[in-house]
Amino acid sequence: MSSENHKIKVGVIGVGVLGRHHARLYKASENAEVVGIYDVVPENAQRVADEFGFKVFSSPEALAEQCDAVSIAVPATMHHAIGMQILKMNKHVLMEKPLCSTVAEAEEVVKEADKRGLVLAVGHVERFNPAMDFLEKQRSKTRFVEAHRLCSYPPARPGQHPRGTEVSVVLDMMIHDLDLILTMMGSEIERIDAIGIPILSKTEDIVSVRIKFAHGGAANITASRVSSEQMRRFRVFQDDAYISMDYGKHTGMVIKKNRIGLANKEISLNEKNALADEIEDFLRAVRETTETGVLSLPKVPGEQGLRALKLAVDIIDNIREYNDRYGFKFT
The missing domain is CATH 3.30.360.10 (Dihydrodipicolinate Reductase; domain 2)
Known part of the structure; x- marks a missing residue:
């Protein structure tokens, strides 16, 4: 899927140690177009933006509005709040592990993604x-x-x-x-x-x-x-x-x-890059879901992330x- 018109528009929320690698690998993928990044610490976002040539957004919502799919790599205690916000915007989500910090929060996130027919992948790399x-x-x-x-x-x-x-x-x-x-x-x-x-x-x-x-x-x-x-x-x-x-x-x-x-x-x-394979699997699921209108599951869907969290x-x-x-x- 090399055509520019078929690339999945993606963003990364949280570009610390792990989020930076999400952004880097999306940029390297022929299946993704990086719209931009967001981090609660502006200096972190600007540093990664300068390194890879990304646009920095002022809020998760502003970034997600222009994306098909988003990686969320923020502290676990923020996964529920940001995940629900992005899912309610009808965006596909790759959530870093753990899915959430409590079972109740994770169940709500899984239910929201399922209700909307969205891909919810969990980063059990x-x-x-x-x-x-x-x-x-x-x-x-x-x-x-x-x-x-x-x-x-x-x-x-x-x-x-x-x-x-x-x-x-x-x-x-x-x-x-x-x-x-x-x-x-x-x-x-x-x-x-x-x-x-x-x-x-x-x-x-x-x-x-x-x-x-x-x-x-x-x-x-x-x-x-x-x-x-x-x-x-x-x-x-x-x-x-x-x-x-x-x-x-x-x-x-x-x-x-x-x-x-x-x-x-x-x-x-x-040797292979496990995170790169995780990201490509997420992009595949998003592409297939978008093209067919039928939910295509990633290798580690939300339900399995919830299972491990329980x-x-x-x-x-x-x-x-x-x-x-x-x-x-x-x-």
């Missing part, structure tokens, strides 16, 4: 990671999953929370792995046991959780934003195989039982009930 491409093909007979997602504390920002810390690390980071595990398991959840504590922020900075599924499967997940070690690792134990994937390094290993013992296979996955909120509730039960207080 790991679904587009080459490691997940492989894991989805190998997901049968999965019995146990172990995931670790660790990073250092984000730097301070003048007048704002450090990036992501307006919400728990469960919503900021772990939600990626929750979405992957729900996709892999395909079963109802039977029990959650979680523990977590705030260290540098007012919400949980490190969390460990064990999830038992109704079909007998289980998952152990750890997320920390106060680690000296960087890690994004996902390990899957199946009836007849063990798969270890490092979806930061795009490498992995498969150990599989056969008639004579164990067979080992190293996996070197082709589990994340259940984990946070479990943590806080545990801390209250044992009298743990954090300041």
Whole structure:
């Protein structure tokens, strides 16, 4: 779809660390025309505009009026307010994860998009990671999953929370792995046991959780934003195989039982830009919906973003009930 007349007119609301990449990749896409950008901090918007040659708009509404579709990459606590505003203007939305900061807000956003027949994609970018491409093909007979997602504390920002810390690390980071595990398991959840504590922020900075599924499967997940070690690792134990994937390094290993013992296979996955693929998938869904008049779903639609959010909120509730039960207080 290279004709200028067929390009989707897009804008980006919020051009911080992640929103800047949305804008950059839209500009690089032959399927999009970047109308402009908006950020609540004018200096941020102007810096990105100068870097890529974008027009800066004075409000989200002014930008959305001239667009077919919009990426929203603002703090999670603002997703509902801005998302509803843009959807009510009949614009398609790619919402960064988490879909919203509460289940009630997310349900309202999903309902609004569905009512209007609009594409609502959620930025669970790991679904587009080459490691997940492989894991989805190998997901049968999965019995146990172990995931670790660790990073250092984000730097301070003048007048704002450090990036992501307006919400728990469960919503900021772990939600990626929750979405992957729900996709892999395909079963109802039977029990959650979680523990977590705030260290540098007012919400949980490190969390460990064990999830038992109704079909007998289980998952152990750890997320920390106060680690000296960087890690994004996902390990899957199946009836007849063990798969270890490092979806930061795009490498992995498969150990599989056969008639004579164990067979080992190293996996070197082709590099690709997962966010670019996410954006192209969103543009595809918008184009198909526009051309046919029938809603075309993105790879991660609003309902799946809501599914992951519900589990994340259940984990946070479990943590806080545990801390209250044992009298743990954090300041």
